[in-house]
Amino acid sequence: MSVWRASRPLLACLACCAAGAWPGPSATGQPIFAREDSLPVYVVPETTRVVAARVGLAEIIRKAQEGERRKFDGISTLAFNRTLKLTLSYAGRKPEKRCLETSARVYYRSPDRWTEAPLRESRYIVEPDGTRKPWTDEDDDGVRIGVDDGDETGLWLENLPAFLEDTEKFSFRILHRSLQRDQVLYEIGFKPRSEFDLLPAGRVWILTGRYQIVREEYEMENLPVPWLLKSVDLLTREWQEVDGRWLPRRVTARVELHTRVGLGLVRIPNAAEVVVLFDEYRLDPELDPALFESGGR
């Protein structure tokens, strides 16, 4: 094993280099080294630590309530397409899927006037081999399945979701954070405090820019009419950014049903899936006032 030993003059020389105190020209004939002093040297006295308290969960919920209430502030008119698709899955001797699709143009005028115009309605049956055939009245077995296109638009601008409306009935928990450059996307789980209330649990994504909901996912532990409903699943509401505002994009739900309730007299589907799509938004369009005088509410 070899051990390298440095001489004392060499160590002194290295120490001087490290200290930046290299000796100047020597009169003794020893080597003269150049000293670099053209680069400015900044001296940072101390690191300044900036500390801010993370926004608490209660504060996030409170701000989300405010954000949601003001989500549509400033909109005087609104128009969008709403397309609803209901898919009924039948099992048993005659497995098939029945699809009902309706679309409508929905108009809103501040503060509370709504009206809509149907755009299209189609009904068809998808056979197990994928072929389509028209869904006629004869296929209904005396029970006409339809979608009420009456007074309800299914979208009240001022309505808050239940977990923000009556927050004391829910417990909340931050599940995840996505840190953006200038805001945070919180993923917050919620569940009803009472184990008996017919309220959904789920998770919601809140974007802190304006504290708006950008996605909701629900699950039901207590089912209404459990003698008919076996489960409720895929219950979501998706939002999309349109001209700087977060507006509904899609609502989905799937229910599984107890088919025996039909007692063999009425054919009950074993599952039903609903998708409602919102698109073709126009914010503050000029709308004919007469639109809201007939057929509106």
Place this chain on the structure above:
Amino acid sequence: MVVTSLAVLGLAAGARAQPATFDTLGVRAVLERRQSVLDSLLLPESTQLDTAGTATLADSLDQGGAAAVALQRDSVEAAVRRAAKRFDLGFKPLALTTYNRVDGLRAGAGLEPRLVPHTRLELAAAYGFAREKWAWFAAFEAGRRTGPVLRLAWRDLVEPFGPNRGCRSQGALALIAGQDRRDYLRREGWDVGVWAWRRRAARLGARWFDTRDHAVAAATDFYFLGGDVPMQEPNPAVDSGTGRGLVIEGRRGDRLGRATVGGTVGFTGGLAGGDFEFVWQEMDVGLRQVVPGGTLWLAVEGANVGGSPPAQAAAYLGGDGNLRGYDRLEFAGRQRTSARLEYIVGLDLLRRTRIPVVQDLELQFIPFFDAGTTWGTVRAVEGSRGSLEGDARSSVGLGIQRALWIPGAEVVRLDVAYRTDGADSPWGFWLRIVALDEVFGSDED
């Protein structure tokens, strides 16, 4: 294997046991990831929406205005549906149908046709097989359902009086188990009222009435099961006569039902004429507060009757309506106050026992406490013990309820009450099936 649930993927709220984490993904990336997961779980048919051409059609409608929209409605046969809605016969097959010890089985039916927009007609008739008399009801309304609305009504009905109005299931329980826990009079006449607001959380209206009350006797004690039940009790006689006067009613509550306040003031007689001369005021306050492990519900009410009220208008205390465990109309006075406190346990205690079968019963427990008193001497029905003169009476008990979720019969509930005044038979039981809007003891019939 096809995965059909967000929960199965651990992406739904069931996965909330994991600690809060973070990343630096953009909002669009997060949302698109969730959307794609959802798309993979939905049926292919559900994600294939036919939106071709709708954008163009929407544009033309936006530009064309009301005329284009009207044309479009007609083109998709919406006009047929609207026409159908304009005239709706509104057949009500079981209108006025009930069972009680005065009418016996009262079987009826009704119509609620919508004539022209903002007008409604209610017609109903029923036959009481034990009383062997017809009962009927007619009303006409003009205005919005939520007000302002004008309402005229005519009736000749046997209806309950006093604080014990029971609930809508009362008729069925009377027939099956003899649980007729109300007292009745026959009231005929008309009233006309104007409601400025008639919403669930806010009501304000005034009503002029001209009605005649009659005493009616119990005509049947038939029921299917049990024995020694209220069905066998006589119906107390009321004072017959005409009441003519004005009543103003108001109710206000927050949208979430956390607090409600209601009040009624009215008079009969005087310049209005009639056989009765008295005034009355009633007020009630309800509060609901979520507390650890459940919800507290407190209801306080008070009533005052002045003048010469008939027996049916006295301020009664006792029975399901305000003092559980006590007899119906047991105490009476000119003034009454009562309070009801319930703690609605939000935890499924039986599930925590992990005892087979028991853990699946899903029974909710509701301890309660009722208290009240009356003051002043007043004419009351036979059997009433008169005024307490401020001496309070109370009862404690336990409510046990289970959700049924049958439309109109969402909850079945049993209250076991114990009266604390040292009576010989202190225990009382009250079984009922309650609709969702009656859970907190609404007096709607």
